[in-house]
Amino acid sequence: MSLRKPLPAAALLLLLFAACAAGAANLDYPPRKPGLWEMSMAQGDDPQAQPHVVQQCIDAKSDVAMREMGQGASRDACSKQDMRKDGDKIVVDSVCKMGATTLTSHSEISGDFSSSYRMESHTTYEPPMAGRAKGTAIVQAKWLGPCKAGQKPGDMVMPNGQTMNFMDMQSMQKKKK
Numbered sequence: 001m002s003l004r005k006p007l008p009a010a011a012l013l014l015l016l017f018a019a020c021a022a023g024a025a026n027l028d029y030p031p032r033k034p035g036l037w038e039m040s041m042a043q044g045d046d047p048q049a050q051p052h053v054v055q056q057c058i059d060a061k062s063d064v065a066m067r068e069m070g071q072g073a074s075r076d077a078c079s080k081q082d083m084r085k086d087g088d089k090i091v092v093d094s095v096c097k098m099g100a101t102t103l104t105s106h107s108e109i110s111g112d113f114s115s116s117y118r119m120e121s122h123t124t125y126e127p128p129m130a131g132r133a134k135g136t137a138i139v140q141a142k143w144l145g146p147c148k149a150g151q152k153p154g155d156m157v158m159p160n161g162q163t164m165n166f167m168d169m170q171s172m173q174k175k176k177k
Contacts, residue, residue: 034060034153035144041053043138056155077098114143118140
């Protein structure tokens with residue numbers, strides 16, 4: 001039985017996407033194919049843990065907006081954000097602050113971004129976060145096809161079935177400023 005407390009799925013998604021997107025301006029980082037994507041996020045260090053599955057409807061505009069959000073979050077929170085190509089992989093090494101904790105991560109991303117991609121991230125937490133000193137996260141994403149009827153770009157269906165729209169949340173944040 002594991003006593004570790006996993007990060008909430010939404011927080012994990014945000015952290016992982018920020019790690020992927022942060023250096024997009026520095027590399028020829030392929031945009032994702034518009035449509036419905038399914039992302040399965042699992043803790044690689046706990047083989048019995050059930051993955052969190054999120055579906056995301058995107059178009060070119062919402063994909064760019066998510067990358068820009070990731071770049072902004074990384075600029076604000078990360079003292080190091082190195083991104084490079086290594087063969088057919090994108091490698092990201094980062095040092096970021098989340099509250100009082102420093103997260104040091106090494107991530108490797110592979111795939112074609114039009115049908116699938118995979119990211120494996122190894123992170124240490126100093127001091128430990130939610131009782132964890134280190135962790136591994138694996139994100140596997142696959143393109144499912146066009147967005148479902150009634151979905152609009154930016155819609156994210158969370159593991160509990162709740163739908164949130166990233167573009168609407170982003171618009172509300174801009175209005176508050």
